[in-house]
Amino acid sequence: MSDEKIIQVPTMAEMLAKGEIPEILFWVGCAGSFDERAQRITRDICKILSHVGLKFAILGTEEGCTGDPAKRAGNEFLFQMQAMMNIELLNGYEVKKIVTACPHCFNTIKNEYPLLGGQYEVIHHSQLLQQLIDEGKLKASGGESFKGKRITYHDPCYLGRSNNVYEAPRKTLEALDAQLVEMKRCRSNGLCCGAGGAQMFKEPEPGKKDINIERIDEALKTEPEVIAAACPFCMTMLRDGVKNYNKEEEVQVLDIAEITARANGL
Amino acid sequence: MISQLIFAVIFILAIALFTYNIRKIVRNIKLGRPLKRSDRPKERLKTMLRVAFGQSKMTKRPVAFVLHLFVYLGFVIINIEMLEIVIDGLAGTHRVFAGLGILYNFLIACFEWLALGVLVGCAIFLIRRNIIHVKRFFGVEMTKWPRTDANLILIAEILLMIAFLSMNAADFKMQSLNQETVIGSFPISQWLVNLLPADLDALHIIERCCWWFHIVGVLAFLNYLPYSKHLHIIFAFPNTYFSNLHPKGQFSNMESVQHEVKAMLDPSYTPPSTDQPVRFGVKDIQDLTWKNLLDAYTCTECGRCTSVCPANITGKLLSPRKIMMDTRDRTAEIGKNIDHNGNFSDDGKALLDDYISREEIWACTTCNACVEACPVNINPLEIIVNLRQYAIMEESQAPSSINAMFGNIENNGAPWKYAQADRANWREVN
Ligand code: SF4
Ligand code: SF4
Numbered sequence: 156m157s158d159e160k161i162i163q164v165p166t167m168a169e170m171l172a173k174g175e176i177p178e179i180l181f182w183v184g185c186a187g188s189f190d191e192r193a194q195r196i197t198r199d200i201c202k203i204l205s206h207v208g209l210k211f212a213i214l215g216t217e218e219g220c221t222g223d224p225a226k227r228a229g230n231e232f233l234f235q236m237q238a239m240m241n242i243e244l245l246n247g248y249e250v251k252k253i254v255t256a257c258p259h260c261f262n263t264i265k266n267e268y269p270l271l272g273g274q275y276e277v278i279h280h281s282q283l284l285q286q287l288i289d290e291g292k293l294k295a296s297g298g299e300s301f302k303g304k305r306i307t308y309h310d311p312c313y314l315g316r317s318n319n320v321y322e323a324p325r326k327t328l329e330a331l332d333a334q335l336v337e338m339k340r341c342r343s344n345g346l347c348c349g350a351g352g353a354q355m356f357k358e359p360e361p362g363k364k365d366i367n368i369e370r371i372d373e374a375l376k377t378e379p380e381v382i383a384a385a386c387p388f389c390m391t392m393l394r395d396g397v398k399n400y401n402k403e404e405e406v407q408v409l410d411i412a413e414i415t416a417r418a419n420g421l
Numbered sequence: 422m423i424s425q426l427i428f429a430v431i432f433i434l435a436i437a438l439f440t441y442n443i444r445k446i447v448r449n450i451k452l453g454r455p456l457k458r459s460d461r462p463k464e465r466l467k468t469m470l471r472v473a474f475g476q477s478k479m480t481k482r483p484v485a486f487v488l489h490l491f492v493y494l495g496f497v498i499i500n501i502e503m504l505e506i507v508i509d510g511l512a513g514t515h516r517v518f519a520g521l522g523i524l525y526n527f528l529i530a531c532f533e534w535l536a537l538g539v540l541v542g543c544a545i546f547l548i549r550r551n552i553i554h555v556k557r558f559f560g561v562e563m564t565k566w567p568r569t570d571a572n573l574i575l576i577a578e579i580l581l582m583i584a585f586l587s588m589n590a591a592d593f594k595m596q597s598l599n600q601e602t603v604i605g606s607f608p609i610s611q612w613l614v615n616l617l618p619a620d621l622d623a624l625h626i627i628e629r630c631c632w633w634f635h636i637v638g639v640l641a642f643l644n645y646l647p648y649s650k651h652l653h654i655i656f657a658f659p660n661t662y663f664s665n666l667h668p669k670g671q672f673s674n675m676e677s678v679q680h681e682v683k684a685m686l687d688p689s690y691t692p693p694s695t696d697q698p699v700r701f702g703v704k705d706i707q708d709l710t711w712k713n714l715l716d717a718y719t720c721t722e723c724g725r726c727t728s729v730c731p732a733n734i735t736g737k738l739l740s741p742r743k744i745m746m747d748t749r750d751r752t753a754e755i756g757k758n759i760d761h762n763g764n765f766s767d768d769g770k771a772l773l774d775d776y777i778s779r780e781e782i783w784a785c786t787t788c789n790a791c792v793e794a795c796p797v798n799i800n801p802l803e804i805i806v807n808l809r810q811y812a813i814m815e816e817s818q819a820p821s822s823i824n825a826m827f828g829n830i831e832n833n834g835a836p837w838k839y840a841q842a843d844r845a846n847w848r849e850v851n
Contacts, residue, residue: 164845164848183844185835185836185837188839188843188845189837189843189844215845216841216844219841220836222830224830225826226672228819228826228827229810229811230827231701231814232678232814235678236685236686237834266667270671270674271674312786312789312790316790317669318668346734349731350786352786352788353826356826356836357783357822357826359735361736361737362735362737364736366731368735369735370731
């Protein structure tokens with residue numbers, strides 16, 4: 156909750172110009188760049204990275220969509236165009252390690268870019284947070300207390316089932332001394348938020364309910380004070396669901412990065 | 422002697438017919454495109470042992486798991502008993518393994534307990550399907566035949582087990598009446614003894630009838646498999662062996678597209694020449710891989726995939742089980758076409774549209790819940806995405822909002838309509 160207007164986040168190009176090499180590239184992603192709500196998560200991640208003294212950079216205007224929605228929608232041409240341009244860029248900067256705040260970017264760069272010549276060590280921000288907590292660099296102190304608060308965590312499909320990352324995000328919540336309450340469908344049985352597979356960009360097919368409403372019904376059954384998300388798409392879907400029930404006052408939807416930033420008073 | 426001969430003829434005919442039908446299915450599966458799935462044999466073997474042999478993915482639903490385990494163990498172990506029955510039938514012996522003594526008694530006792538397990542398991546399964554109406558067993562794709570198929574199998578198994586136990590009971594009673602030392606141990610069938618007549622001739626007839634019913638029943642059952650979802654008792658093993666070992670989020674790479682895109686980005690790149698015209702995506706069976714088709718023949722129609730599908734849960738048309746059943750039905754149809762015409766002659770139909778509708782494929786969120794849920798590692802999602810690829814790349818037919826998203830990515834490098842130049846503006850606002 157700092158009040159400086161501009162966060163100092165260098166781009167790869169700027170770093171290169173100064174002859175510096177960052178330890179890690181922060182892949183912001185389209186949602187993190189443009190979606191107003193997700194931008195707040197982006198900024199919190201930057202705050203955390205600066206706070207722990209990690210030397211990082213972004214691609215800035217050079218970054219382009221990873222191609223994930225195109226690929227899931229079946230447009231392999233468009234996907235590969237995006238992928239190859241991004242890979243060329245990343246290889247040009249000799250990027251070794253990437254952190255992303257979006258499970259879709261994470262999955263695509265980690266699993267699909269290697270098939271097209273892009274090999275990087277890719278981690279999701281939940282994994283980085285867990286690592287920083289384990290190393291004692293993030294302490295969950297000095298900020299807002301989440302002690303004893305009821306938090307339920309929604310597993311993003313592309314982090315959980317797709318890549319078996321279930322524990323890292325939970326560890327970041329456990330560090331808060333909060334009360335982690337699981338939904339009935341969690342971990343490998345988790346229910347999709349409804350945004351994946353390019354659904355984010357279209358109207359759902361006719362049915363009796365929207366998927367995010369089904370998910371929120373389940374989340375609300377745990378009587379949470381906070382619904383924790385780890386994906387900007389999930390964030391949108393979950394917030395819409397909460398709004399649908401006019402529960403914005405009682406239930407907050409927060410990304411684990413935001414929660415961590417708040418707990419550390421950043 | 423004459424009965425031995427009859428047995429031999431029935432036995433050989435049954436095996437021959439079964440082989441003939443299985444080979445047809447294998448030929449149908451080979452209609453699919455090539456795909457390499459023979460790397461990492463150790464890991465594959467482990468997956469097979471864990472998932473198919475060890476039933477590891479069944480445990481998620483404990484009730485079904487326990488019941489299925491009864492039936493499964495019964496099936497696997499009673500095969501040893503079948504060996505004795507077949508040898509007896511061919512050689513005209515009676516209980517040829519009896520010489521094993523105590524071990525034999527132990528084995529027979531095990532078989533009896535397992536037979537009871539199968540009986541109880543199948544009976545409860547029947548109740549769940551027909552009386553309790555467990556939701557998973559219904560749905561648009563569960564038309565009359567799939568439901569009859571399931572019931573037929575369960576009833577057949579019950580009858581086979583009853584025959585097996587009655588046979589043992591009759592044998593046991595004969596041995597007791599003859600005041601012989603009893604060969605075998607009959608912990609379950611001894612309870613049936615009082616239901617049987619005390620006449621030796623009658624007992625003998627009952628024993629023979631049950632013996633014949635049992636073995637002919639098993640052979641008939643074997644030949645029913647190729648027409649039934651019950652084929653999974655065989656195909657579950659190869660299907661899990663050839664599982665996808667990559668992370669579920671990794672969708673396969675289309676090399677044909679890769680060459681074109683490379684050539685577009687780098688004019689000096691010459692793609693390797695291919696003889697076959699390439700079709701992008703999947704319209705019909707021949708565009709799928711053999712693994713997709715093996716998946717289809719392995720599907721048990723258990724509906725675990727559908728019951729976790731977010732689209733299906735919220736009332737959309739999509740059901741991953743239906744995707745697999747449609748794929749199998751279409752493959753079988755093409756197989757018949759080939760049998761009939763020698764070669765596939767165009768029937769004006771295709772998997773897309775004639776079996777699977779656009780509404781279904783566009784409802785998928787690619788969440789992998791179906792893939793995770795399938796107890797035999799089937800992947801309905803891959804077929805769905807491949808059908809989408811055809812709709813997009815061959816026909817340019819997508820929901821208009823999807824086209825808008827493509828346009829944005831192409832022009833602005835983001836799925837939304839924002840300028841590339843504004844990408845880092847988040848740094849300046851707070
Ligand atoms: S991947 Fe598609 S078909 Fe499978 S469960 Fe998810 S939404 Fe349903
Ligand atoms: S695909 Fe798998 S989970 Fe779905 S019905 Fe078939 S066997 Fe069951």
